[in-house]
Amino acid sequence: MPMGSRRLVTHSVVRLKRYRLETFERGWFIGNFVHSILKTEQFEVGLCHHRQGSRWPCHYQQTATEYNLVIRGWLQIGAHHFRRGDLFVVPPRVSIQPRFITDCDVGVIKVPSDPED
Numbered sequence: 661m662p663m664g665s666r667r668l669v670t671h672s673v674v675r676l677k678r679y680r681l682e683t684f685e686r687g688w689f690i691g692n693f694v695h696s697i698l699k700t701e702q703f704e705v706g707l708c709h710h711r712q713g714s715r716w717p718c719h720y721q722q723t724a725t726e727y728n729l730v731i732r733g734w735l736q737i738g739a740h741h742f743r744r745g746d747l748f749v750v751p752p753r754v755s756i757q758p759r760f761i762t763d764c765d766v767g768v769i770k771v772p773s774d775p776e777d
Contacts, residue, residue, distance in 0.1 A: 681707060691773035704770040710735070710760040718757040722777050724770045726750040733764030 679697055681687060684706075689697050691704030704724075710733075727749055734743045736759045742748055750756055 691770070692775055693773075701773050702771070704768075704773040706768045706770075707731070708766050708768055710758070710764045710766065712760055712763045714760050716758050718755045720755040721750070721752050721770070723752050724772060724774060724777050725752060727769040727771070729767040731765040731767055733766075734761040735759065735764050735766075736761060 677697075679689065681689065684695060685693070686706065687708040688704055688706035690700065690706075692699060692701045693704075712733075728742075728747065730742050730744055730746045730748075732744055734741065736742075737748075737756050740748070741761075
């Protein structure tokens with residue numbers, strides 16, 4: 661093995677940790693939460709499921725920016741329509757009220773992590 665190279669650790673040596681998404685509150689699994697696979701104040705990661713026809717009240721983040729990826733489905737925010745594969749960014753203090761046209765799965769990264777924001 662060349663000097664400075666790392667040795668590959670195989671799955672038979674390391675015990676992998678397994679989690680279930682449904683055990684995390686509303687799909688948020690990384691962030692400054694009591695139940696988190698990585699507790700950090702730097703960012704949050706979630707996979708959020710929304711049912712067709714559901715609406716959220718207008719909401720915004722005071723300090724955080726949200727980075728969103730539509731994994732499945734179709735949703736509308738104001739005059740904007742987003743479908744599978746679309747990414748959109750919601751800056752701090754921008755109020756949104758999403759409407760879910762179909763069942764949707766949305767991956768979200770929120771920077772920084774502040775469960776109160």
